[in-house]
Amino acid sequence: MSAPRTLYDKIFDDHLVDRQDDGTCLLYIDRHLVHEVTSPQAFEGLRMAGRPVHAPQRTLAVVDHNVPTTADRLEGIKNEESRIQVEALAHNAAEFGVEYYSERDKRQGIVHIVGPEQGFTLPGMTIVCGDSHTSTHGAFGALAHGIGTSEVEHVLATQTLIQKKAKNMLVRVDGKLPEGVTAKDIILAIIGEIGTAGGTGHVIEFAGEAIRSLSMEGRMTVCNMTIEGGARAGLIAPDEKTFEYIKGKPKAPTGETLEQAVAYWKTLHTDEGAHFDRTVVLDAANLPPIVSWGSSPEDVVSIQGVVPNPDEIQDETKRVSKWRALEYMGLTPGTKMTDIAIDRVFIGSCTNGRIEDLRAAAAVIEGKKVASTVSAMVVPGSGLVKEQAEAEGLDKIFREAGFEWREPGCSMCLAMNDDRLKPGERCASTSNRNFEGRQGYKGRTHLVSPAMAAAAAVAGHFVDIRDWK
Ligand SMILES: CC(C)[C@H](C(=O)O)[C@@H](O)C(=O)O
Numbered sequence: 273m274s275a276p277r278t279l280y281d282k283i284f285d286d287h288l289v290d291r292q293d294d295g296t297c298l299l300y301i302d303r304h305l306v307h308e309v310t311s312p313q314a315f316e317g318l319r320m321a322g323r324p325v326h327a328p329q330r331t332l333a334v335v336d337h338n339v340p341t342t343a344d345r346l347e348g349i350k351n352e353e354s355r356i357q358v359e360a361l362a363h364n365a366a367e368f369g370v371e372y373y374s375e376r377d378k379r380q381g382i383v384h385i386v387g388p389e390q391g392f393t394l395p396g397m398t399i400v401c402g403d404s405h406t407s408t409h410g411a412f413g414a415l416a417h418g419i420g421t422s423e424v425e426h427v428l429a430t431q432t433l434i435q436k437k438a439k440n441m442l443v444r445v446d447g448k449l450p451e452g453v454t455a456k457d458i459i460l461a462i463i464g465e466i467g468t469a470g471g472t473g474h475v476i477e478f479a480g481e482a483i484r485s486l487s488m489e490g491r492m493t494v495c496n497m498t499i500e501g502g503a504r505a506g507l508i509a510p511d512e513k514t515f516e517y518i519k520g521k522p523k524a525p526t527g528e529t530l531e532q533a534v535a536y537w538k539t540l541h542t543d544e545g546a547h548f549d550r551t552v553v554l555d556a557a558n559l560p561p562i563v564s565w566g567s568s569p570e571d572v573v574s575i576q577g578v579v580p581n582p583d584e585i586q587d588e589t590k591r592v593s594k595w596r597a598l599e600y601m602g603l604t605p606g607t608k609m610t611d612i613a614i615d616r617v618f619i620g621s622c623t624n625g626r627i628e629d630l631r632a633a634a635a636v637i638e639g640k641k642v643a644s645t646v647s648a649m650v651v652p653g654s655g656l657v658k659e660q661a662e663a664e665g666l667d668k669i670f671r672e673a674g675f676e677w678r679e680p681g682c683s684m685c686l687a688m689n690d691d692r693l694k695p696g697e698r699c700a701s702t703s704n705r706n707f708e709g710r711q712g713y714k715g716r717t718h719l720v721s722p723a724m725a726a727a728a729a730v731a732g733h734f735v736d737i738r739d740w741k
């Protein structure tokens with residue numbers, strides 16, 4: 273009998289083309305997602321070398337980072353830099369025969385929302401994209417790596433990627449999540465626990481009752497932020513929920529092919545007794561709604577907590593850096609999180625821009641108004657999410673409460689377009705990164721779940737969603 277293997281081991285082995293003595297491996301890549309920011313030089317490299325895209329049918333391109341989210345984008349993109357990048361992707365996709373969703377296509381959206389939505393992302397596959405949050409696709413039991421621009425060129429040219437095998441890490445979340453606590457709180461708590469370097473050199477498999485109980489949307493939220501914990505990828509074993517989600521998606525297999533695929537997908541789980549290099553266990557029942565207070569995703573605290581005092585940190589470098597974070601954030605140790613007033617609310621991104629996220633936020637604000645001191649926006653993760661939300665009347669709920677209802681894209685997650693914070697503005701954001709300047713120069717980001725962001729929009733400050741009426 274062969275040795276028990278983890279889910280990661282299995283997918284890795286299934287895609288191994290070559291292994292050198294020093295452990296350098298060549299992996300076959302099943303799916304390549306492409307966006308406008310990290311692909312121009314890669315296509316240019318192919319052009320210069322006179323090479324075609326090796327497997328155009330395994331490649332899907334979509335614009336997301338630079339596209340404006342205002343409806344007037346259909347009249348042409350005004351910002352020159354954005355327009356040039358968007359046009360470059362359209363041009364490259366046409367020249368190299370790659371399927372492309374432009375800002376006029378209702379399938380357009382954030383690349384990590386579009387892949388699963390189209391059934392392009394499937395269990396057991398190797399998936400890459402020149403984007404760190406490619407880890408999102410791990411929610412389907414796919415090995416999904418973010419890659420750099422030179423690797424994008426390598427994959428376009430050869431459909432393979434050079435990799436060294438990572439270590440196996442297990443994060444098990446036992447028990448049941450309390451009411452009001454979400455997938456976002458789980459992953460923020462995990463990063464708070466292990467730190468932003470906690471997963472370095474590892475692929476993390478998420479398991480346990482609380483993970484199994486999550487919807488596919490929730491699982492994507494968890495895997496999405498794996499990268500903020502330093503890991504190379506995140507994985508969740510596929511199950512009936514995964515198969516249900518995939519069924520009927522435009523690019524998903526059908527009929528007998530689907531049956532065969534499901535039979536294979538059912539083998540995609542960690543074997544009993546397989547070795548993990550590191551294991552972390554959390555109890556879901558103890559998790560509160562979480563808010564970040566600093567400029568790193570590990571700077572998190574319970575909504576019932578206070579801004580921490582960095583003087584309590586032993587390590588000097590860390591102490592200095594956390595003081596700097598507090599200064600940047602304009603916060604004082606000991607301040608109750610629920611006393612922190614906000615100026616802006618952003619609901620969207622590849623972390624929390626899916627239909628379930630919009631439903632959760634809409635349920636909180638229905639019949640209420642955004643505080644007069646707050647400006648709030650919702651940016652659906654894709655055109656299909658937007659269409660579904662509108663069919664359910666969610667856009668009306670948001671608009672009536674005073675939210676702006678926008679076109680799909682990355683938007684204020686990273687402020688590459690006009691959606692950005694002004695210096696000093698404080699934002700409750702459903703995105704994944706709270707780095708200095710991430711949402712605009714000197715902007716201050718607090719990472720929260722969609723329900724927590726929505727409640728903060730109405731209250732004008734953070735509130736414990738468990739007390740919301
Ligand atoms: C622009 C892109 C390369 C970047 C990433 O890799 O993640 C972006 O999506 C982000 O979230 O910071």
Ligand code: SF4
Pocket residue numbers: 336337382383384403405621622623681682685686703704
């Ligand atoms: S939504 Fe944010 S995190 Fe996701 S791909 Fe876009 S910029 Fe990156």
